[in-house]
Amino acid sequence: MKMNTLKEYGLNECFLNEASLYPNLKPARVIAQFKGLYKIATENSECFAEVTGKFRHDTTLVSLFPAVGDYVMVAHSDDHGHAMIHHVLTRKSSFERTAVGVTGQSQVIATNVDVVFLCMSLNNNYNLSRLERYLSIAWSSGSTPVIVLTKSDLCDDLQKKLQEVEGIAAFSDIIVTSALDDTVDEKIFSYLKPGITASFIGSSGVGKSTLINKLMGIDALVTAEIGKNDKGRHTTTGREMLILPNGGIVIDTPGMREIGIESADLSKSFAEIEALEAKCKFRNCTHTSEPGCAIQKALADGLIEKRRLDNYFKIKREAKYDGLSSKEIETSKFEMMFKEVGGMKNARRHLKEQKKQKF
Template sequence: MNYLEKYGITDRFKNEAAAYPKLSLARVAAQHRGLYKIVTESGELQAEISGKLRFETNELAKFPTVGDYVMISSENSGSNAIIHHVLTRKSIFLRTAVGVSGQAQPVAANIDIVFICMSLNNNFNLSRLERYLSVAWDSGATPVILLTKSDLCEDLERVLLEVERVSSFTEVIPLSMFDDDLVTKLSLYLKSGMTAAFIGSSGVGKSTLINKLLGEQELATSEVGKGDKGRHTTTGREMFLSPFGVVLIDTPGMRELGAESVDLSKSFEDIETLAGQCKFNNCTHTNEPGCAILQALDDGSLDQRRFSSYLKLRIEAGYDGLSAKEIENKKLERMLKDVGGMKNFRKYVKEKRKQR
């Protein structure tokens, strides 16, 4: 039995793995304090990264994370397998690393769906939801909003309307702990071979949802206290294989989600469209005549809270004052750091073309 087939391996990763004939392909299933649980063709192993990979990697984002496909060696039985390479990711959910300036921390890789979990109690916050959406769209995966604990919401219809106004292309699904049809409600995103990550603040019910989908008490959960803040018991990232073939990733609760890179064109499509209608291309949306955003704020069609959230994310991601083209170049530069930046990448492409 090839266990990797169950864990979503595709031809894309098999083909890239062929470039390392002396190593074996595996997928990272869990990460706890520098050690990894990996899935190989024949089963599970414990692994650690090689000294060379540790020495040559100067960015947190390039270290293996749950969901990554990696190349390993495991010569000695009884000892840890060694991770030598991380294969090219098709998607990566990043957050600003806590306590490390200018660094991004990977949360989950090679995911198809990001379930953004927000509970309808004291945790509910539209600006926080917009932040999660902006990061999720930038990850390369498809975000889906799960509004948990909907049975605790006194005016669910009003809240759903508020969320749908800021959801921008994203499906919104209210859920309750009493739901018996959870699999049916999420069936569109629970296809065999897919990988779905559950992201959200502490105490929103991520582990409870995963337990229901797994059909067993796989993850420990904690009761919500009187302050309604909740205590998450997930301390590391971990992947689980569901009965219907989809791979589920549980992540620790996040008190804050720092936005290292965001996609505002999707999460704030309405504001980006308005900005394109301004009289001046370099409009700062402060006091210029013919500013479509100022007009929308004045007539009430754009909410000041939402615009403030948009501006905060632009500044935090380093996009303030940049054009759409400049933002894309900034993203590409970040992605291509490992080949020396945009200029070296273009030089590399030209040399490859000459060799053909």
């Protein structure tokens, strides 16, 4: 079986430049994740890896542990034959959700993703509020979201639902597929070039694995249909990365019916509501009963839908941005990113020290 090179897994000059700061270690990419163990691709092979004891001791945030898509710096194998992960290189994008069972922390779903395909079926899984949630998280992640509507052959009113999705899609492209669509791989391949990494996000049973199998040209992943009451079955138990025949890279993820929001970019997913907020008479308007509220006027005039407005406020509260200005939101995001190294000031100091070591 041919091993894929690290370059085929997307390693580029940007990551190589940062990797050069660690001359005694080798770069690798995390291509699969298990409980306490990772599978990585190195320059010449693929092997299992684990983090060093120092990494585990020093890292307090779940989100800063390696995840599928990460480029990491590794050393020789330990007594068990596992490579040892010493550092995670700077992520250019990170798709996260609220960690399950860990208060106040986020869980990374996939990193260094260029395009994220947000999958929703047009039958039992259809849910506009969930799609708005996905879009908000995707834009915040640094990836470019593309909406994939599956099972259009099972949709009772395709035109109506497509118009509804177009109404909330903002800047995102929309792909409509069905089991009868023989051109779906061509539609998705247009976004996937050699070295480009994509992730498929969506509930169980919406057709993510079926789409990836079509792209691969083989049944690389087990598939299952949506069950009764749209509960579905988790057909992928762990995140894994696959290289497509055309050179593109995809990350399959376990099905997620709901995603708790850790960070959201509402400026794109709810652009029209954010624009209205700026027109309110009072800067601290709660958008309930204040005079001169542009949002309440737009709601009364039928310019915005109550369901969408309610979902906007819900996501904003979950993301802990309620009442913050755009500058305060940006500062909050940066502080969370650099919390592990003691905030932005210490992060800048850390980067300066790394540059000194390089020269």
